Amino acid sequence: MTSSLADVASSNATLRAFLHGLPGVDRVGADQRAATLGTRSIKTTAKAAAIDLAIRMVDLTTLEGADTPGKVRAMCAKAVHPDPGDPSVPKVAAVCVYPDLVAQAVESLGDSGVKVASVATAFPSGRSSLDVKVADTALAVAAGAAEIDMVIDRGAFLAGDYLKVFEEITAIKAACGEAHLKVILETGELATYDNVRRASWLAMMAGGDFIKTSTGKVQPAATPSVTLIMLEAVRDFLAATGRKVGVKPAGGIRTTKDAIKMLVLVNETAGEDWLHPDWFRLGASTLLNDLLMQRQKMATGRYAGSDYFTLD
Amino acid sequence: MFEYAPAPESRDIVDIKPSYGLFIDGEFVDGTGAPFKTINPATEETLAEVATASGEDVDRAVRAARKAFGVWSAMPGSERAKYLFRIARIIQERSRELAVLETLDNGKPIREARDVDLPLVAAHFFYYAGWADKLDYAGYGPGPKPLGVAGQVIPWNFPLLMLAWKIAPALACGNTVVLKPAETTPLTALLFAEICRQAELPPGVVNIVTGAGETGAAVVNHPDVNKVAFTGSTEVGRLIARSVAGSGKKVTLELGGKAANVVFDDAAIDQAVEGIVNGIFFNQGHVCCAGSRLLVQESIAEELLESLKRRLSLLRLGDPMDKNTDIGAINSSAQLARVRELSDIGEAEGAERWSPACALPERGFWFPPTIFTGVAQSHRIARDEVFGPVLAMLTFRTPAEAVEKANNTPYGLSAGVWTEKGSRILWMADRLRAGVVWANTFNKFDPASPFGGYKESGYGREGGRHGLEAYLDV
Numbered sequence: 001m002t003s004s005l006a007d008v009a010s011s012n013a014t015l016r017a018f019l020h021g022l023p024g025v026d027r028v029g030a031d032q033r034a035a036t037l038g039t040r041s042i043k044t045t046a047k048a049a050a051i052d053l054a055i056r057m058v059d060l061t062t063l064e065g066a067d068t069p070g071k072v073r074a075m076c077a078k079a080v081h082p083d084p085g086d087p088s089v090p091k092v093a094a095v096c097v098y099p100d101l102v103a104q105a106v107e108s109l110g111d112s113g114v115k116v117a118s119v120a121t122a123f124p125s126g127r128s129s130l131d132v133k134v135a136d137t138a139l140a141v142a143a144g145a146a147e148i149d150m151v152i153d154r155g156a157f158l159a160g161d162y163l164k165v166f167e168e169i170t171a172i173k174a175a176c177g178e179a180h181l182k183v184i185l186e187t188g189e190l191a192t193y194d195n196v197r198r199a200s201w202l203a204m205m206a207g208g209d210f211i212k213t214s215t216g217k218v219q220p221a222a223t224p225s226v227t228l229i230m231l232e233a234v235r236d237f238l239a240a241t242g243r244k245v246g247v248k249p250a251g252g253i254r255t256t257k258d259a260i261k262m263l264v265l266v267n268e269t270a271g272e273d274w275l276h277p278d279w280f281r282l283g284a285s286t287l288l289n290d291l292l293m294q295r296q297k298m299a300t301g302r303y304a305g306s307d308y309f310t311l312d
Numbered sequence: 313m314f315e316y317a318p319a320p321e322s323r324d325i326v327d328i329k330p331s332y333g334l335f336i337d338g339e340f341v342d343g344t345g346a347p348f349k350t351i352n353p354a355t356e357e358t359l360a361e362v363a364t365a366s367g368e369d370v371d372r373a374v375r376a377a378r379k380a381f382g383v384w385s386a387m388p389g390s391e392r393a394k395y396l397f398r399i400a401r402i403i404q405e406r407s408r409e410l411a412v413l414e415t416l417d418n419g420k421p422i423r424e425a426r427d428v429d430l431p432l433v434a435a436h437f438f439y440y441a442g443w444a445d446k447l448d449y450a451g452y453g454p455g456p457k458p459l460g461v462a463g464q465v466i467p468w469n470f471p472l473l474m475l476a477w478k479i480a481p482a483l484a485c486g487n488t489v490v491l492k493p494a495e496t497t498p499l500t501a502l503l504f505a506e507i508c509r510q511a512e513l514p515p516g517v518v519n520i521v522t523g524a525g526e527t528g529a530a531v532v533n534h535p536d537v538n539k540v541a542f543t544g545s546t547e548v549g550r551l552i553a554r555s556v557a558g559s560g561k562k563v564t565l566e567l568g569g570k571a572a573n574v575v576f577d578d579a580a581i582d583q584a585v586e587g588i589v590n591g592i593f594f595n596q597g598h599v600c601c602a603g604s605r606l607l608v609q610e611s612i613a614e615e616l617l618e619s620l621k622r623r624l625s626l627l628r629l630g631d632p633m634d635k636n637t638d639i640g641a642i643n644s645s646a647q648l649a650r651v652r653e654l655s656d657i658g659e660a661e662g663a664e665r666w667s668p669a670c671a672l673p674e675r676g677f678w679f680p681p682t683i684f685t686g687v688a689q690s691h692r693i694a695r696d697e698v699f700g701p702v703l704a705m706l707t708f709r710t711p712a713e714a715v716e717k718a719n720n721t722p723y724g725l726s727a728g729v730w731t732e733k734g735s736r737i738l739w740m741a742d743r744l745r746a747g748v749v750w751a752n753t754f755n756k757f758d759p760a761s762p763f764g765g766y767k768e769s770g771y772g773r774e775g776g777r778h779g780l781e782a783y784l785d786v
Contacts, residue, residue: 026752029583038424039634041319050314118484232582267314268626275314 005205005241017160019201025193026204034224040264047260050241051295053275054259055082058291059117059283060091063124063216069104072097074312076108083292084310092279092288094147098123099136102143117147117182121172124186124215126151130168137294138176148172149182149212152199154189162202170208182248182281183208188218188227196226200233210246216283219249224261247274250283256294259287316628319635321422326413328499331361332405334369334522335505338515343369345523350498353419354632354641362498365521365552370490370530373519377461377488378536380516385458385486389445396441396483398511403434406424406507408499412552414472417499419641419677420595424688428594432757433476437776439759440480441695443780447485450777452786458486459562459785460538461530465552467544468494468643469598469699474525474543475501476700477774479518487539488517488547492531492543495524496644529555537561539665539783543600546697546768548721550629554597564772565780567762568697569725571746572718573603573754576711577612579730585619591728591754593627596642597701601726603754605694609715612709617685617705624681642677649783650678651700658684659691663704689720696757697723711736715743724766728754747773 008018042050060079062071076095083089094115097105105116118140120236122128129137137148150172156164173181183203187196203211211230214221227249232246247270249262259282274280289309297303331347345364352359365373384392388682403410410433411425420429448454462482466474471493482489493501505520521527525548532540532552543566556563565660573781575584591603608616632640642648659665667680679700687694687704694704708714718727727746729737737751749754749766757763762778764770772782 023579023581026580026583026732029580029586029752033583033586039427039635041315042316043319044317046315046317053314263314272314 009163010165012161012163015166016160017163019198022197022201025197027193030193030229031225033266034228036068037228037264038224038261040261042260042264048295049297050260050263051256051298052090052292054256054263054282055288055291056090056093057280057282058288059094059096059250059281060092060288061096061216061250061283061285063096063098063119067098067101068161069101072101072104076105076114078288078310078312079114080109080112080286083296084126087233092189096149096283099140099143099145102140102145107145115146116144117149118143119149119151119215121150123149123151124217126153127155130171133168133172133236133280134175136249137172141175141177145179147178147180147182149184149186151154151186151215152203154186157190157195157199160184166202166206168215169208170202170226173207180209181207182210182212184212184215186215186218187213188220193225193229196229197233201237204233204237204243204245208245210248210281212248212250212283214251218283219252222249222253222282222283224265227262228265228269231265231274234274235270244279246279246281246285248281253282253284254286255290259291314637318631320633321412321415321635322633323412323416323633326409326416328360328416330361332349332498332502332522333363334365334373335502335518335520335536335680336369336373337506337519337661338513340505341548343522345369345452345527348495348524350417350496352416353496353643353772354673356675359417360499362502362522363524364393365492365527365530367530370521370527370534373490373521374461374463374534374536376516377490377519380514381460381488383514384483384488385515387486389447389486391440392484392486393444395513396437396444396480399507399513400434400437400441402507403430403437404511405433409577410472410503412633413503414500415640416473417466417497418641419632421637421640423635423637424595425741429473431471432759433472436473436476436759437480440484442483443481447780447784450780450784452781452784455785456485456786457661459783460487461536462485462487462489462538462541462783463526463534464489464491464537464541465531465544466491466493468497469600471497472500472504475504477543478541479780481516481774482541482783485780487783490519490521490531492521492523492528495522498522508774532556539563542566548784549770558705561780563769564764564774566772566774567768567770568699569600569602569723569765569769570605570695570697570721571601571603571723571726571728572605572607572721573728574607574714574718574730574740575609575612575616575710575729576729576736577609577731578732580732580752581612581616581619584730585616585623587728587730587752587754589623589627592703593639593701594755596679598643598647598699599755601748602721603726603728604698604703606703606705607708607717608705609714610709613705613707617683620683621666624683627668627670629678629680630673639681642679642700645677648679651698654693654698655682655702657705658687658691658702661691661693663687663691663693668692689717695721711739712753715740719743722768725769726750
C-alpha cells in the first residue's frame, strides 16, 4: 500500500473522507452495464474453455448446521474428481467449510492440490467480539486452512464506524499468517452500490487478498451488478497501489450460464489477468453439477439425466 | 485468453426476395423508375433489387392514401387501435426476422437491432394504439380531426424505428400515409408492408414508395399531401421547409445534432464512461442525437480519458451478425467518405486523434471508434455533425462555461449531464437548449417521451402525447 493510503486509516474521519470521496456508482447505469455484458453469446470452443475454467475456479462449499465429517469427506472426493467417469475434468480450486471441519477436509484432500478454505469470524453474521473472531480464525488456520473467508462487521460499517471494520480485518489478516484472506462484504446487507464500492476499498486497504460478495445466507447475493462493481474496485486498486486483489462472487450462482456471465464480467472489467483461480473464484455448491452436465453435452452432443452426476 | 468464438445469428429466418416492388393500395406493384440495388454494408453483397417510385407512382400512392383516408378516419378510434395493436403484436412475433433483416441491410450489430430497435418499434405501436380511442383526452379539445394524407420520409440509421415513429401516431390519429424509406435501407419497410397485409390493414392506409431523393421530393411536394414529416439531414430539411412554405402543409422536421455530453467531476465515473460510449458509439454514431461532443470538467479530464481509452479497447468491431459485435459497419461508402473527410479535417486542425488497435474487415465500410482530444469550439469536428463513431473531447472549468459551450452550436437536439448532484442536473436542464436532456444516462428512448429539436435540429415533437399534435388538425 502506498504511504498516502496508509495514512487514510489513521482515524475514522480520514477513512470516511477517503471512502466517501470515491466516485459514486449510479445504480441504473451499473445494472445496465451488467445486463448488457450478460447478453454476450459464449459458444463452442469459447464455451468449452469457459466451462473448464469455471470448474477450476469453484470453491465447493458446504456451510450447514447439519454438516458432518461424512458429508465433508464426500464433498472432498467430488472436489478432486468432479466427474468419476471423465478424468479430463479439472479439479476445483478449493472446498469451503466451517472451522471445526477443516481438519477433516485437510485429511480428505491430502496432496490433491485442492485447497481448504474455512469461513471464520462468527460467520455468517459476524456478531461477536474481536477476540472470539481472532480465536475462530486461529482455530481454522491451526487445523490447516489455506484460505480464510471472514465476514465484515456490517453493523459497524452501516453505523459509519469504518475504522472498526478496518481494524478487524487487519487483526484477522494477522491471525491468518500464511493463509489467504477473503473478506466477505455481504453486499445484500450493505444495500447500496456506493457502499459496495466503499467496503471493497476498505477491505483491500486493510489487507484482504480477496473480496467476496456474500455469505450465501442473505439475499440478494452475488448479483452480476455487485460483482461488476467489485471488479472495478480491484482494477482501480491495482492502478492506485500496485497490489492485485482477487474477487469471489458467492451465493446464487447455480447454472453454467450464470458462471459464464461472471467470466465475461471479469474479462471485460478487470481484464483477462483476473481469469485465473488465483484471482477469481466462484463460491457455489450446486453449480458444479450443472457445469459438468454442460461439459458432457459439449462433448457428446446430448444431455445426460441428473442421475448421471453425483450428488454429494 | 478468453476469446469469444464466433456467435453468428442465422440469416435463414429471413427470406430476402431477389426484387421488390412498391406497396400501393395494399398490393405490391412494379415501379416505373429504374430499379436500384440495396447492399449489405458489412460485405458489399447485393441483397435485393428495389423498385424506384417515379412521380406517377407517388401520385398513385397518394391517391390510394386519399381514398383510404375516408374509411380510416371515419373508423372509431377503438377500431383503429385494434389494427395497431395487431401490428404491434406481429412485430413482436416476427421481431427476430425483422432484426436480422435490419442488420443485413443497415450494418448495425444484431445485438442492437434485437435489443434496442425492435423492442422500441413494437413499444411505439403499442403506445400509439393506446391513444387511438383516447384522442378526446389528449388536450386538444373534443373530437380532434386528423389531417389527411401524411407524406413521410425517413433516414437509414434506424430504418424500422423511424418508420414506427412516423406511422404509428399518424395512423392512431386517423391519417393515412405514404412513406419513403431511405434508399440504402428499404428492406424492413417492405417487410413491414407485408405485416400490414398480415394484419389486414385496409388497403391504402399505409403505402411504401422506395427510391432516392427524387422520390422523396415527389412525396413531399405532392399537392394532395396534407402533412410532411421528415427525419434526416439539416440540409435536406431546409430544402423541404422551403418547398412546402405557403402550401398549407403541416410540417415536422427532425434533423441533425451535435449534442454535448457534459461530465462533471463528481460524476459516477464508470457509468459516465459507459454513457459516453453509448452516446457516441451506439449504432456506429449514426444517431442524430449522438453525444458527439464530450465536455469534461478539466480537473478529471485526464483520468476520464484514460478510462475511456481502456473501455474503447474492449469494443468489438466486426461482423454485425455476430451476437457479440459492438460496432458494426458504416451504412454506405458515401457516409464512410464523409466520416473520413471530417476526421482528416480534425487532424489537420490540430486535434489529436486516437483509436484503439482494431482490425477492420477487408470488405465493407468500416471506421474504427475514434476520439479527438485537444478539440476547441472553433474546430469543425466540434461543430459539424459527423454522423459516425467519432467523439470530440473538450474541457470546461465551471458549470456556466459548460452551459455556454454546450449551447454554442447551431443544433439543439439532445444533451447529457453527468453528476451525482441532483440540483445541478436541474440547473443544467433549465439552461441547456436541447429537446432532450438526459441525466446520468444517454440515448434512452421511450415512446411516451417526446423527442425533437431546437434551432437547426428541426421543429415539432415525435413521441408521447406531444407527438399527436403533429398529426391532428389543431
